[in-house]
Structures are given as structure tokens and as C-alpha cells.
Amino acid sequence: MRLIFTWGIIIVTCFVNFAILSAGAFGSLTASAEVVKNNASEKVIDEQPKSVSDIHEQITLLEAQNRLLREHNQSLLTTVHWALAFAAVFLIAVFGLMGYFTYRRYEQDKESLKNFLDSEITKIRAGFTDRLSEWKRKSADNLRKETEILKQSLNNIAESKSNEAISPVKTRINSLSRDLNYLQIGVIKLEAEDWKKKGIKGNVVSCWFRIAQKGLSIKQDWIVSDALNEMERLLKQGAKFSAAQVTEVTGFLQSLPPQFEALVKAIQSKI
Numbered sequence: 530m531r532l533i534f535t536w537g538i539i540i541v542t543c544f545v546n547f548a549i550l551s552a553g554a555f556g557s558l559t560a561s562a563e564v565v566k567n568n569a570s571e572k573v574i575d576e577q578p579k580s581v582s583d584i585h586e587q588i589t590l591l592e593a594q595n596r597l598l599r600e601h602n603q604s605l606l607t608t609v610h611w612a613l614a615f616a617a618v619f620l621i622a623v624f625g626l627m628g629y630f631t632y633r634r635y636e637q638d639k640e641s642l643k644n645f646l647d648s649e650i651t652k653i654r655a656g657f658t659d660r661l662s663e664w665k666r667k668s669a670d671n672l673r674k675e676t677e678i679l680k681q682s683l684n685n686i687a688e689s690k691s692n693e694a695i696s697p698v699k700t701r702i703n704s705l706s707r708d709l710n711y712l713q714i715g716v717i718k719l720e721a722e723d724w725k726k727k728g729i730k731g732n733v734v735s736c737w738f739r740i741a742q743k744g745l746s747i748k749q750d751w752i753v754s755d756a757l758n759e760m761e762r763l764l765k766q767g768a769k770f771s772a773a774q775v776t777e778v779t780g781f782l783q784s785l786p787p788q789f790e791a792l793v794k795a796i797q798s799k800i
Contacts, residue, residue, distance in 0.1 A: 713743060714744070717736050718736070720736050730769075734764065735770065745785070753789065782796060
């Protein structure tokens with residue numbers, strides 16, 4: 530586009546110079562014509578015509594010269610006008626082309642800038658999306674950890690509170706269970722007294738064996754000791770275990786703690 534503009538300036542300059550030269554030539558020619566006219570007039574004046582026909586002839590000659598000068602003047606003016614018109618048209622064309630190419634260049638630059646901005650926005654958006662995804666992942670991990678910690682804390686609190694709430698219940702249940710075992714032991718003693726009155730010593734010694742088992746289950750050594758002493762006394766008096774009970778009694782005696790060793794040996798010797 531710079532090349533077109535340069536050539537346009539050169540061509541316009543040439544036409545302007547041509548117009549100037551044409552105008553100068555026209556001025557010179559006009560001056561020459563004036564000189565010729567003056568010379569002719571002086572000649573006519575100097576040469577006094579001798580007749581009317583000579584005067585008409587000179588007038589016709591001057592009119593022809595004037596006509597030729599006017600035609601030449603008109604031709605030069607037409608040339609100058611055409612030169613100036615061409616220069617104006619050429620300038621308009623050059624500036625039009627300059628505007629056209631400038632607009633095209635502007636559109637290209639605008640499109641290029643738009644593409645550049647789109648690519649930058651895409652990169653920024655991708656980076657933002659990546660950072661957002663990373664932040665979401667870290668937030669999810671932190672939330673999961675905090676949730677686990679909170680859940681563990683709540684479980685500990687719940688367990689502590691439940692233990693505090695259940696502890697009296699457990700104590701009460703243990704007390705009731707112990708009381709129930711004592712009641713069961715009392716019932717078995719009553720059963721043993723009933724079999725004693727009936728004179729069936731085998732059933733009596735079996736009842737005391739059950740009392741020894743109950744005493745061991747509730748970890749009451751004194752009950753176990755009393756039951757073993759009563760079993761030994763009954764065995765001395767001739768009470769016998771049934772064949773099915775002998776194996777069970779033997780296993781029970783072997784499972785007793787060492788503090789009952791003497792009673793165990795005494796009972797085993799009488800089975």
C-alpha cells in the first residue's frame with residue numbers, strides 16, 4: 530500500500546507539473562500572439578492601405594489569427610482541465626485504495642487480535658478450571674478428613690455418654706443377676722433338703738454339686754467351699770454319683786483353682 534501511495538504521489542506530481550508547464554506554455558503563446566497582433570497592427574498602421582479591399586483583407590487576416598489563438602487557447606485550457614481532472618480522479622482513486630487496504634488491514638488486525646484474545650481467554654479459562662478442580666479435590670479431601678475426625682469425636686462422645694448411661698444399668702443387671710444366682714442356690718438348697726428328708730442321698734449330693742457349679746460361675750469361693758465340704762460329707766455317708774455324672778464331676782473338680790486342692794483330692798478318692 531505504501532508503494533501504491535508513492536506511485537500515486539509521483540504520478541499526481543507529474544500531472545500537476547504538466548498542467549503548470551501547459552499553463553506556462555499557454556502564457557508564452559498568448560504573449561507571442563499579443564506580440565504578433567501588435568506587430569500586425571503596427572504593420573497595418575505603418576502600411577496605410579491604399580484601398581478598402583486591402584483593409585478588409587487585413588481585417589480578415591487578423592480575425593483568422595484571433596480565431597487560431599482562441600482555438601489554441603481553448604485547447605490548452607482543455608488539456609489543463611483534463612490534467613487537473615485526471616489528477617483529482619487519480620487522487621480519489623489512490624485515497625480510495627488506501628482506505629480500502631487500510632480497512633482490510635484493520636479487519637485483519639481486528640481478527641488477529643480477536644483470535645489472540647480468544648486463545649488467551651481459553652488458556653485463562655483452562656487454567657482457572659484446573660485450579661478450580663484442584664481446589665475442589667483438596668476441599669473434598671479436607672472435608673472428608675474433617676468429617677472422619679468429627680465422626681470419631683461424636684462416636685467417642687456417644688460411647689462415653691452411653692457408658693455413663695449404661696454403667697448404672699450394668700451395675701443393676703449384675704446385682705440382679707447375682708441375686709438371681711443366690712435365689713437359684715437357695716432353691717437348690719431347698720431341693721437338697723427335700724431329697725434329704727426323703728433319704729435319697731444321691732440326689733442330695735447332686736444338688737450340692739450344682740450349688741458348687743453356681744458358686745464358681747459367680748466367683749464366690751465360699752459357696753464353692755461349702756458345697757465341696759457338703760459333697761465330701763455326703764460321700765463319706767455313702768452317697769454316690771450316677772455313672773453319667775461321674776465324668777462331669779471329675780472335669781469340674783479338675784477345673785477348680787489350687788486353693789480347693791485338698792477338698793478335690795478328698796472327693797476324688799470317694800467317687
